[in-house]
Amino acid sequence: MSRRNSAFDPTHVLVVTGDQAAEIRATNAALDAVLDHADTVGIWIEEAQLDDDHPALVASLCDAFTRVNGERPRPDHFTGTVDDVRSSLSELLSTTSFHRFVSLTRLDASRDGCRLFTYVPDHRTFEVDASVSPGLDAAIRASIETESAALLPAGTLADWDADGRHYELSPPHLCLEGDGCHALTNVSGVDLNDERREIRLEWETDSDSIVSKVITKLGPERPSRFRFDSADRYEDVASAFDELSTELEW
Structure with missing residues (x-):
């Protein structure tokens, strides 16, 4: 073709x-x-x-x-x-x-x-x-x-399972299988703990916005922490988040 x-x-x-x-x-x-x-x-x-x-x-x-x-x-x-x-x-x-x-x-x-x-x-x-x-x-x-x-880059940068859920990091979103997606622009910070193999996310909040409150309440729950048993999987996901942190200045 x-x-x-x-x-x-x-x-x-x-x-x-x-x-x-x-x-x-x-x-x-x-x-x-x-x-x-x-x-x-x-x-x-x-x-x-x-x-x-x-x-x-x-x-x-x-x-x-x-x-x-x-x-x-x-x-x-x-x-x-x-x-x-x-x-x-x-x-x-x-x-x-x-x-x-x-x-x-x-x-x-x-x-x-x-x-x-x-x-x-x-x-x-x-x-x-x-x-x-x-x-x-x-x-x-x-x-x-x-x-x-x-x-x-378009497409999935990393995917993983945590707490019984499947996640995909696919700019411009972080998606939860069967439960919708979150815009990466709403992330305000990311902390990578190599020793604990743990990733923590901080999310923007707008307490004065009624729309923001409704979306936060009715939309999919914003994940704040991921822990990994596999060192290789942690390194793959952490590398993707680290790249985004640099690009988006989290």
């Missing part, structure tokens, strides 16, 4: 820490680097919703992009070449209102018919297939060098 027809298989994910302003700044910097390696862009937007507050922006997008779905099912799908759409797309991405994360539902970028990037703002999903364009991963890392963000 040719590379052109192969499925999107991300090699890296972008993980952003900090507040919403920091997220927009870091994500937009990384997006600029992606667009330098792409030739085609596809966007899915809630056009009517965006038009309520930003009619001039919608007019600019409609002028720069080509509508894909003629009957206009939601969300509205547009595509265009990078050279033609970059200015209007930059205006959309610079929006700091809820439209930045809700009205823009997805953004894809491709090169020579191969998708190299997918961004889903509402889920904070930023995935890259760096194999499509040599140097893409290095370009993204350079673009976020001064930002609160890290480009991490």
